[in-house]
Amino acid sequence: MTSVLTTALPLPLHSRGKVRDTYRLSDTELLMVSTDRISAFDVVLPTPIPEKGRVLNQLSRSWFRETGGLVRNHLARDQSIPTELLAALPGLDQRSQRVVLAQPVMFECVVRGYLSGSGWKDYRQTGTIAGEPLPAGLEESDRLPQPIFTPATKALTGHDENISRAELASRAGSDVAQTLERLSLSLYRFGAERALDRGLILADTKFEFGWHNGDVILIDEVMTPDSSRFWDAELYRPGGPQPSFDKQYLRDYLEQLGWNKQPPAPPLPQEVVVGTSDRYLEALRRLTGRRQPVTAGV
Template structure:
């Protein structure tokens, strides 16, 4: 059992139709058919959406995504139309809502890995492969791969695991041409972002993207290159062979699996509330990732601190 510990009731906003509540984002549709994507402060871990929110997390994710969309504009068009809120939108949406094009989404999580960790490491230890791709002997947790690899996954519902699949299986499901487009775009965007992050003292270990089609054009959608969708490691502390320090929700995972939380991950019981110090430490890590990557001082008021 997993999912939401306490699923929130969506806000009812005049002129907008609520379509979906995800782990982090709420999706609405305007009368013209455009989408309004609102990033909440919810946080998930171990397939649970936790009962405790992380202050300003949704705004950090939104503002960092916007910054990355600008860095990647020449490589991949994106779905953002405007950051201007619909007239009836609540004030709490400021800095966390985007008006976006409605796309025909591709049902594949497009994962790029430049380093070995997470589910890729588990598969490597069993078979020396990741998503069916053979890798060299002797790699450890945190090892840099000889070259970045495309390791897709099927999209899962809230409370379920995404499942790593081979490139061949993706091609079978969505067609060889579309699969090839996804792989090329994913690796191109990852390579650009990896180099930008490296210049700022951060290793982009892996990340996942979502794409959709606007007619025949492949478009980058959802969030991009945030601490929720990526593993960011401080380069000066990188040491293969162990778990790496990171700019993400590792504080949350560590506390939930510690004796202090009193929670048994193997049980069917939902996780408990997070203590204040864990909330604050996690929020600080998200803000630090934003500031180190963008070079901007964090402000919750809007894009680029405006």
């Protein structure tokens, strides 16, 4: 299957994000297409990663199915892909989802079970995460006493900014804030338990929600390597950073290149492309028990 950096389907374009190209199928439905684009340090790389789009799509799809009892989600009932679209992009059915058009809630719903990334940075400086008190003396990558909800603004450009739960309540309303927190924590607990059964720690993850017919529903992608930190449970050693399951390899390569992390990003050599692709496939295999994405016609 050829890898895809940019799509050009014969449909009106709704949006092009870092990874997904989204089209309008109708007034109420979107087609979200996961490309093989990869970003590192918030910059999209010029080289596609084969299989990545399908892995992300199938992982999200699998989580949407598994968590359907916890929260309604944006998957449309009819997942068939019109044949003229399939003809325009072979394998489209493997890398896309039909979803209902929602009004995105403009906050990222982050849940952290472990102290890492911006949470660790904040804790080291303030002893809290966005003002939420935590026990003293925690080390980097330590497991938190319980998972915590740490919302962030959804920046249209640039980096997201962590906000306190009180700030979320004042901006979104306390009922909505409570709903977002309750749903996010229950999704995280479900996912973290499933992941651990399969030898992976779900250190933290980000959910997005949207409004649909007056209800809050789960949208976007769910517990993929792009929206989450997964660590190999066997290699877990708190007290320092953990190798991330998928992107560490790529980040390490880019770090030793000495690239200044400003666009344009350098192209990737074949060896790094294959190594990264293998890691995404490994994440899919471990999280769903499937070795390969289901391939049409194979």
